[in-house]
Amino acid sequence: MRVLVAGGAGYIGSVVTAALLSDGHEVTVLDDLSTGHADAVPEGAALAEVSLHDSAPVLADVRPEAVLHFAARSLVGVSQQQPEDYWSTNVGGSLALLESMRAVDCRRIVFSSTAATYGEPDALPIREDAPTRPTNTYGASKLAVDHMLTSYAVAHGFAAVSLRYFNVAGAAFGLGERHATETHLIPLALQVAAGQRGSLTVFGRDYPTPDGTCIRDYVHVADLADAHLLALPAPSAGEHRVYNLGNGTGFSVQEVLDAAREVTGHAIPTTDGPRRAGDPAQLVASSDRIRAELGWTPRHPDLVGIVSDAWTVAQAR
CATH class of the missing domain: 3.90.25.10 (UDP-galactose 4-epimerase, domain 1)
Known part of the structure; x- marks a missing residue:
């Protein structure tokens, strides 16, 4: 499968890229390297050094069959001090990516969400049907993209999975x-x-x-990679699934x-x-x-x- 990995020069994205290559997929990494590292992109993957907002030409060239989306600002404290950057990158950038996907009829996506969407839980362990009450802009921005994926699945036939990570290590x-x-x-x-x-x-x-x-x-990053490969083919068109990932x-x-x-x-x-x-x-x-x-x-x-x-x-x- 031709797969585009947004944020594939970061920690989790690079590991998942390596797992995809090991599984025989053709991978292109899209990353602006603002927090990622070019030398973290595994050998065998192509690198397009652009932002989510500028993703359209890359998708038009690659024409991926699926997208894994890791690209985001992710510092909780900074998100409270600079919320505009988090809304612009995490939400605006994700919207641009989804529109770029729609333009090339690529409608399969696995999204890197977060346990921060839940905020302070009422009960443990936290299930996917727990109330979502994020306590910071980072969690709110990720939850907004989760909602975006639900609407794109319903309106545009996307097959989407949101994986809500707890602590990855x-x-x-x-x-x-x-x-x-x-x-x-x-x-x-x-x-x-x-x-x-x-x-x-x-x-x-x-x-x-x-x-x-x-x-x-704490969940091992290799186990997280396994979850992404399992999630990639799982949803049907018009379906948005949400899964928690933890030990x-x-x-x-x-x-x-x-x-x-x-x-x-x-x-x-x-x-x-x-x-x-x-x-x-x-x-x-x-x-x-x-x-x-x-x-x-x-x-x-x-x-x-x-x-x-x-x-x-x-x-x-």
Whole structure:
């Protein structure tokens, strides 16, 4: 299948691109490299260095049979300070991409959505029918695209899947996390172990959890890639499916730190900070729907294994 991967020079997009190539697909990556890296695009994929807003000529040339859409601004804090950039890129850019697809009669898409669409949950684990009440512009912009896909499926016969990720971590195909502004716990801990920063701040140790630190659901990026390949052919024309992707098991901040210390052999000093506004005590996914409908099963659920894979690639880099 001819597949266009928007945002394929980023962390998750590059891993999924590698998985697509390994599965025999013909892949073109569309990425403006504002946060992605050209050297992360796997060998065998073509790279078109353009933005979502300028995607029409690329799609007209490639004429893909399907699109996987990862391209987005994704820093929660920045989204509150610069909402215009998030509405323009995440929503306006996605609209431009969908129109470019419609112009070449490509109507199959898998969209990289987020658990941030749910906001603070009423119940755990979080199911796809949970209320969507995003607490920041980033989550709101992703939810807007989810709604957009529903309307395009109904009006224009799109076959769409939104995959709502929880915390993605680990590495695959020699590709791992690499952000100019790093906000994720595992790569931050590994940066301390590598001597790139002095310590790590733990935001709150008084949550109602067994060790007092927040609990989050971590899914290995290789398992995420598996889910994309399963989702690609799944929907029929006129159908928009939504699936949560997580392990279904949460790990606390303290457990992540313990795993990073075990893997790296480094003490990883920490300092204690106050709770961050809007940080729920626990966020854990129910992935029962995608397991039942597509047969997806995480192959790498072990936290130490997730951290170890990330550390191996970080060291190589």
